[in-house]
Each structure stands twice: as C-alpha cells, then as structure tokens.
Amino acid sequence: MPVLEVSHIEKHFGATRVLEDISFTLEEGQALAIIGSSGSGKTTLLRCLNFLERPDQGTIRVRGETLFDAADPATQRESEVRKKRLHFGMVFQSFNLFPQYTARKNITLASELLAQERPDFKRDKRRILEEIGDNACRLLDQMGLADRADHYPHQLSGGQQQRVAIARALALKPDILCFDEPTSALDPELTGEVLKVIRTLAEQNTTMVIVTHEMAFARDVADQVMFMDGGVIVEQGDPTQVIEHPREERTRQFLSRYAEN
C-alpha cells in the first residue's frame, strides 16, 4: 500500500485554475521530485499536502487514512487539520526559521508544545523534555551542525539555516517530508551542503516529495520524477527516462530551455 495517495486534486485561485486533476501515489521510502517552470503549480501542490492551501476538489490519503476530502467538511475541521498536518513535514524555500530562537530551540519548540498535550506530561516532564532535547542534538549532529546549536538564525549561513529547517521538520517524525525548492534562496556555493543532506536522507529511505530546479540532483536522488506544466502532470516516471528521454514534447521543451540557461 502506498504511503501517500493523492487523487483528483483541483485548486483555483479566483478564476485561475492552478491545479487540475492531480493524482499520484508515493511508496514508502521513495523520493519524488517535482520539476516544472514557475507557475506550473508544483509549489501549490506541496502547499495543498501541508494544508497551507485547501484544494477545491480531490482527496489526500496517508497510509490508507483519508486526511482530506474536499467533499467531506468533517475532514477540514481546524482542530483535526492541525494533527493531520503532522503526517507531513515541510521545508520552505526561505527557511522560515524562528529568528528569536536558537537553532536547538527551533527544533525542539514544536515537540515541546505537542508534549504538553500528553496526559503523562506533568508526571514525566523532565524525562520528556530531555528526550526532545536529545533528539534535537542528534538531528543537529546528523546535519553537521552540532557546534551551531546555540546560534541564532541570523548568525548562520543560508545553507546552515536550511539544514536547521530540515532538522526542525524531521524532529516531528513526519511520514512524508516535503521540500519546496530548498536551494533556490541559496548562493550557488551553499546549495551543495543542503543537497548533500537531502541525498543522505534519500539513502536512508526517507519518504520525500521535493520540488526542485536542480535537474541533476532530481535525476540522481529521486526514485520518481514528475513534470508539471500549467497545473497538470505532463509526465511522470523513472528519473533517467523523464529527464534524459522525455516522452512528451512539453517536457522536452522545458528541459532544453533549462539546459540553455
């Protein structure tokens, strides 16, 4: 059974149709790369998965559980949406770290707030907070940032900030980790360190959806590549096939334009 099943998602902004009949599945441990020009709807799709946008039609299922069904308002209640979001992690293009907290606190904050809702929190407060702290240390270490734990975001480079953001998303142990052009806001010399981290996550079989403009990276790291244009999925399949031998004319045009730049 696939981890993620997206069926017939549609989204309009006013009269503009941004997503049209989007359906796909993702298997456990696989990485899906979404490519396409700006305005193709790929970021909106990612935002729909994270409930930052509400699709007008369609369903989103994770591990067989229907998280969102446009036809069923019961699945869209604020209180439930909050919990359902936790199936997904999100790494933003512009990092969106909380500037007033250290790298470590950025990672632990959400876990600490969620822990307060646990019935055993009062009794086991110290142990629980310690676990959350240890987890953050482990993640920082994994990101190669163990020595940056007490730095504030503005004291970190863009690449370091994005790695903290990845750790922050991983801290809540999401089923599916989403990346929205994670290197687009970075200076070219800093993209490598972020891509390396994502590559390692892929090797560890983290289930991921990655919106990216890095074609070589998509080809090497993803298990599947999806090309979107004008709000529809034009082509989807094996990375080498889609990127090196695209079947569709539109994909070919996009890739050749991309190669020119």
Added chain:
Amino acid sequence: MQAVFLRLTEAFLVNNVRLFVLTLVFAIPLGLLISMGSMSRVKPLAWLIKTFVWIIRGTPLMLQILIIYFGPGLMEMAFHWPRGSAGRMVAAVVAFALNYACYFSEIYRGGIQGIPPGQKEAGEVLGMTRGQIFFKVTLLQLVKRILPPMGNEIITLVKDTALANYISVIDVIMTAKEYTSAGLIWPLFATAIYFLAFVGILTLLFGWAEKKLSYFK
C-alpha cells in the same frame, strides 16, 4: 519654594503620571483588539473599526476629552460620570485610552503585517495552534518591530496628559499657572523639569528594551 515644589510634584504624580499609567494599561490591550478588528475578514466589522479609527485620529484629543466628559450630561443620557475630581479623572482616562488605542492599533497592524507570512506557516506545518503561533512565534517579533514607534507615541502621551486640564484635572502645568497671578514665572519653567525627567527615564527604558531584543534579527 519647597512648598511650591511639593505641590507641583503632587500634581504631577496624582494627575499626569496616574493618567499616563492608566491610559497605557487600557490602551495597550484595547489597541490590539482594534487592530485585530481592522484586519478582520468580516468586512463590515473591519470597515466599522476603520471608520472609528479615522474619526478618533482625525479629530483633536482635546475635543474628544470635552465631548466624553460633558456629552452624557448635556445630551441628557441616563449615564453620567461620578462626581468630583474622581469622575473627571475617569472621563479623562476613557478619552485618552480610546484615543491612544487607535494610534497603537495602527502601529500593531503595521507590525503584524510586517512579519513574513512564512513565520505563521512554519508554525502551522509544525502543528501549532493559533494561540501558540501568536504567543511563541509572532509576539516577540512583533514587540521588537513596534518598540520604536510605540516609544514615540508613549513619549507624546506624557506631554498630552496636560490636556486633561480642559476638564479641570488639575495637572502640574495648571498648578504652576496659579502662581503667575502672584507674579511667579519660575514654577512654569519648573514643570518642564518634570516632563523632561519622565521622558528621559522612558527614553532610557525603551533604549534598554531595544537592546535586550537586539539578540535576534
């Protein structure tokens, strides 16, 4: 001379400082409510609040003080202010709090809208509630942003407290003015010392707070 200073100090503390403190106590939270209302998605509410802010910011505080104090009596309303100086102080606090809340609300609105939407979204995808996002993510960034303009308004408030004279809240300036009939001018100059000292303390306080929050950007 000592007696004069004693009277001036008493007038400053009992009237100017009290009015200042009470205005802030009410205007700071009220301003937040007004700014929320002016940003409401319920359009008629936002429109109503914006009109109210326009009226309050568009007319002199002096006029508002007079209308709020004399209005209920002259319009023969069932409501009236308590008698004596206590009633005048209450009316002044109401007028000042409403006026300053409107100015604060615009400062808050600018501050809230200046925080990148990505901050709220980051909180949302991490499963935070609206309250948690406001208190744990937005609030401190908001405070940092609004501190300089708030400092400005609050310094203006110190001096505006003298306007309560119009409804006979006998502040430090009015007290000093009584001595002019006795041919004394220095008490008027002396009142300036009170304002300068108070504003000086506030300036230091705001400078300290800004420095405290300079650890993040």
